[in-house]
Amino acid sequence: MAQENEYAGFLEAAGHQVVRMDGVEWYAYQGFMMPAYLPHVVPEINTEQARRLLKASRRPFARWTCGFDRAEPSPWWFVIRRGPYSLQQCSANTRSKIRRGLKRLTVRQASLDEMREQGHAVCVQAAARYDPAGVASLPRHDDFERRLEAAAGYPDVVEYYAAFQGERMVAFSENHLQSKAVFWENIWYEPDSLRDYSSYALTHVMLDDYLNTRGFYYVTDGNRSIYHQTQVQNFFIGSFGFTCQFAKLEVTYTPLLGGLISSAYFFRHFLGSRARGRFPLLDKAEALLTQESIRRGC
Incomplete structure (x- = not known):
């Protein structure tokens, strides 16, 4: 299993700014700094360390998680699944969709060659579904290629699962592995493939492999979304x-x-009362204030 510093190495090779300070490795994500660790292995961090980091990185803020084993409710959370997992734990409706998806599609780990040949095309189709202009969410092709080259150097840190219709890739997930846990960092579905239940088949196969076959501690889709509005976490929970x-x-x-x-x-609250998406700068300001509200409420 990969050591923690290998994850930072992958992120740096993929194009992220990485800063190593006071025994903690940080990386730049969407303009701010985060620790290069999955939440169950984030080192102890104090405010003074974070201030030194901001001076060195020249970023506006640093964000990190602690108390991942917290039992009492809080406004900050990660959406996770622990094992064991089985088809029988799902509802009859979900089981039916999984079975239909597995009949129509093949789900397995994808090679880097397959990702180079077909992965970005899946992203293009998926981005068009949520963003007709294809600008906001679509990764640039050269950035996508660089990420795959970085993954090639860190095979114990990054792997890809994909759903195929025949030989054609219709969905994939980029998964980050660290200390016996896995973060589904990016998941993309061609819109037409959803009618063949690609989301159900891909999720089922990954859960079975990571939690049952390989015995990972947990799978996570990430933390509570602050800026992007997404229904995928509700899908995983429900x-x-x-x-x-x-x-x-x-x-x-x-x-x-x-x-x-x-x-x-x-x-x-005045920012929250308007329609989102029309003024990106105000959307970002609202996200920062929402983040601050969560920090104060934890």
Whole structure:
């Protein structure tokens, strides 16, 4: 199994800024810094360490999770599934869709050659479904290629599962492995494949492999979404028995950003009352204020 520093190595090779400081490895994600660890192995981090990191990285804030074993409810959580897993644990409706998906599609690990040949085309089709302009969510082809080259250097850290209709890839998941847990970092479905239950078949096969065959501690689709509006986590919870693992959110800001957030915090409800998507800058401001509300409520 991969060691923690290998995950940071993959992220750096994939194009992320990586900063190693005070025994902790951080990477830049959507403009801010996060620890390069799955939530159950995040090292202890204090505010002073985070402040030094922000000076070194020149990023506006750092965010991290602690208390991943927290039992009491909190406004910060990860959507996870622990084993064992079986088809019988799903509802009759979900079982039917899984079986139909497995009859129509083949789900298995995909090679990097298959990902190079077909993976980006799946992303193009999937992005068109949610974003007709194809700009906001679609990875650039050269960035996609660089990520695959990075994965080639870290085979114990990154792997791909895909659903195929014949020889044609119609869905895939990029999975990040660390310390006997796995993060489904990116999942893409061609829209037409959803009628063949690609989402059900792909999820079922991955859960069975990771939790039963390979004995991973848990699978996660990630943390509570702050900026993007998505229904995929509701799908995992409602259909496959994922649960919310509560935790504590910590955030440290640069002095300038911290002052702006403190000044704007009590006006956050006015931002939340408008339609999202029309003003991207205001959407980002709302996301920052939502994050601050979660931090204060943890």
